[in-house]
Structures are given as C-alpha cells and as structure tokens.
Amino acid sequence: MSYNIALNFEDGVTRFISCNEGETVLDAAYRNQINLPMDCSDGVCGTCKGSCYQGNFELGDEYIDEALTDEEAAEGKILTCQMIPSSDCVVEIPAASTLCKTGIAELDGIVSEVNLVSPTAIELKVTAEQDIGFLPGQYVNIKVPGTEESRAYSFSSRPGSRDLSFLIRNVPGGLMSSWLVGQAKTGDRLSLTGPMGVFYLRPVARPVLMLAGGTGLAPFLAMLEQLRVKGCEQPVHLIYGVTNNDDLVGVAALDQFAADIDNFSFKTVVASPDSEHPRKGYVTNHMEDAPINHGEVDVYLCGPPPMVDAVLGHFRDQSIEPTSFHYEKFSPSVTAVEEQVA
Known part of the structure; x- marks a missing residue:
C-alpha cells in the first residue's frame, strides 16, 4: 500500500510523491529525488521540521524534545524524518522548492x-x-x-x-x-x-463560508467536487457575486452540488442596479445566511482585487475574526496568491 503525499513548499509550488507503507516522508521524498531539508535524519537536529494538518500519520518516539516539542507536535508540527503516513497527507515544507532541488512540474x-x-x-x-x-x-x-x-x-x-x-x-x-x-x-x-498556490481547501472541521467573484468561482467548483466525494458534516455556504446577469455561470452545477452535498447551500448576487435579479449589490450585502458563528468559521475568498479588498474591509469593519481566512486575488493576465490566517 502507498499514500499520496502533497509537499507544499513556501514558494507555492506543490509536488506529489508516493510514500510506501512504513516509509518516512523524508525517505519517500529522497526516493522521488526531492531533497527536503535535513542534517541528521535521526530526529535530533529539527532541520526537517514542517507541518501536517491534513491526513493521518505516526511520529513515534525516536526524536528528542529539542527537535520537536510536545507543544509543537500538538499544533501539527512534524519531522519529515520521523513522519510515517497512514493515509494521504498534505505536508507544509518551510523552504522554497528550488532549495530542495525540485521545482514546478x-x-x-x-x-x-x-x-x-x-x-x-x-x-x-x-x-x-x-x-x-x-x-x-x-x-x-x-x-x-x-x-x-x-x-x-x-x-x-x-x-x-x-x-x-x-x-x-x-x-x-x-x-x-x-x-x-x-x-x-x-x-x-x-x-x-x-x-x-496556497489557496486550497483545508480539512473541514467547522462551518465554511465561500465567497466567489466572477470566474473566481472556478476553485470553489474543485473544492465542491472534493466535498461531494469526501462528504461534509459541517455547514458550507457559498455566495457567488457577479457584475451582470450574463456573468452568472455554473449555476446548474451549484444546484447539483446542493442536491448531492449535505449541508451545502449557495446564493447568487448581481451588482448591476439594472438587473432584475432578486439579490442585487455585493456579496457583503447578502451575508445574513453566512455561518459566521461568532468567528468560528473558515472563510475562503476568491475574486478580482477590488472585491477581495472590499470583503477584507467589511470583516475588519464588523470586527469579525474568522478562525482562518484564505484568499486569492486574480487579474486578467496574472494570478496573485495571498493568504491570511486569523
């Protein structure tokens, strides 16, 4: 048996490797010709420290406290030389991909x-x-x-x-x-x-609010495809805003997601005052159904820069501090990825 391990580097590059049962992530990476940071490979130096918040694994007790404290382990920190996955995992590597002698596939x-x-x-x-x-x-x-x-x-x-x-x-x-x-x-x-990119769906452990603008709907369609397969026990609510009626796309797919995924709901919003759409204005004008939950919510936001800036300003003005806040801005010729975790 083997597991798919996503190595997410700090420069936004992600490389997927196959990790055999009983194999450490460090050994699997080296087998795949990816040189993760390492000095000792024995759980002593802490050079290979990273984070894993998604997936199941064992660390054992072969490392020393100076390399990884109990508090760090409880927070999701890992040593790749000691981490043995028992499922697919996402591992955050605090180094650029180029320093690990790998790069974009x-x-x-x-x-x-x-x-x-x-x-x-x-x-x-x-x-x-x-x-x-x-x-x-x-x-x-x-x-x-x-x-x-x-x-x-x-x-x-x-x-x-x-x-x-x-x-x-x-x-x-x-x-x-x-x-x-x-x-x-x-x-x-x-x-x-x-x-x-660092804009991706994390494990759903609390209510989720998704805010999409225009073709910023795309990554949410991928996220919802994942939730349809994996299932979801938490409420997930999407607000999808566009400028004009003609800009609304993918609504039939969203209807199907709502039918297939328990606890998923969505609404559409059109900004143009000339529209006859029942909900006019911006996504921030229609958050009455949003599972804000006194800040106990994960927020994902993707859209053009003015929309992203407006939403961030709205949350600040309302003194709302979500548990996590992940966002991506895009423009017609380039995608700029930014992330903020509250």
Whole structure:
C-alpha cells in the first residue's frame, strides 16, 4: 500500500510523491529525488521540521524534545524524518522548492473542448497526458500557444482526474482569450506547469463560508467536487457575486452540488442596479445566511482585487475574526496568491 503525499513548499509550488507503507516522508521524498531539508535524519537536529494538518500519520518516539516539542507536535508540527503516513497527507515544507532541488512540474495536455459559457466566461477542458495531482483550489500556468507567455488558471475540476477543466474570463483582446475564441480547436496541445498556490481547501472541521467573484468561482467548483466525494458534516455556504446577469455561470452545477452535498447551500448576487435579479449589490450585502458563528468559521475568498479588498474591509469593519481566512486575488493576465490566517 502507498499514500499520496502533497509537499507544499513556501514558494507555492506543490509536488506529489508516493510514500510506501512504513516509509518516512523524508525517505519517500529522497526516493522521488526531492531533497527536503535535513542534517541528521535521526530526529535530533529539527532541520526537517514542517507541518501536517491534513491526513493521518505516526511520529513515534525516536526524536528528542529539542527537535520537536510536545507543544509543537500538538499544533501539527512534524519531522519529515520521523513522519510515517497512514493515509494521504498534505505536508507544509518551510523552504522554497528550488532549495530542495525540485521545482514546478511540467506536463502536456490536449484540448478536448472550448465552450463560450457566457459573453464573459470561457470553459476550457483539457485531457492531461500524464497524471497530475493538485489540491482543490490550486492553479496551473498554461502557456499561450504560439507565444512565450503563460497565464494562471485555477482548476475547476475534480482532483485525481486527467480530465481537467478551467473557467476563464473572456477578456476582449486578451492573449489567451483571443486564442481560445478565435483559434483553439479540439486536439491542440497545451503546456501546463504546476500545480501551485496556497489557496486550497483545508480539512473541514467547522462551518465554511465561500465567497466567489466572477470566474473566481472556478476553485470553489474543485473544492465542491472534493466535498461531494469526501462528504461534509459541517455547514458550507457559498455566495457567488457577479457584475451582470450574463456573468452568472455554473449555476446548474451549484444546484447539483446542493442536491448531492449535505449541508451545502449557495446564493447568487448581481451588482448591476439594472438587473432584475432578486439579490442585487455585493456579496457583503447578502451575508445574513453566512455561518459566521461568532468567528468560528473558515472563510475562503476568491475574486478580482477590488472585491477581495472590499470583503477584507467589511470583516475588519464588523470586527469579525474568522478562525482562518484564505484568499486569492486574480487579474486578467496574472494570478496573485495571498493568504491570511486569523
């Protein structure tokens, strides 16, 4: 038996490795030619210290307190030279991937579909030629064919499948948008690098509030795909805001998620005052059903910078301090990942 271990480096790069039963994460990484920080490999120096908040594992008692204290272990800290997984795990490595003699994985994909799902959004479906692991919420860089430019897009598809999908903003005159709308066809080859990003779904241990703006819905679709498979006992509420009625996409998928996932609910909001949508304004105007729970909530936020800044300001003004707050800003030509944990 083996387990999938996601090594998430501090520069946002994620590499997946296979760890055999009874094998330490450090040994598995070295077997996969990833040189994690290490001086002793005996639980003495503490150089290989990281964190694991997702998955099951054993540390044993072969390490000394100077390397890892009981308090640190209780907080989720681990030593990769002592950590023996008993399930799939996500391990945070406090070092850049390049320092560990690894980097962003590269893979090829074949365009299977390009759909203009609204005047402002494009759905791109790609079949990966190699297995690709990613955490729900992460993104890849896709090279624009015929150029040296790349664009960052979040996965909207289920982790663990070679059938990938992306929800892409249709930017008039945009480099990738122009290629997708005017030139792309089934069978075209694409070059992808990743996965990357610290914006991903953590274990659901308390109520979750998801706030999406425009094509910022994409990573939440991947998260919901994960919850549909894994199940969820906590309330999860999504508020999805757009500018105009035509910008609303993926609503049928959200309806299906609501039918399939216990405790999941969502609402849509349209900002345009000319809209006849029953909920107008911004996501912060429609949080009456949000499971704020006196701050005992995990908040995930993805959208254009003005929306993200407005939501962060709203929480500050309301003196709401969530247990954790994860957010990602995006612009038409680049994705900037930021995270704040309260």
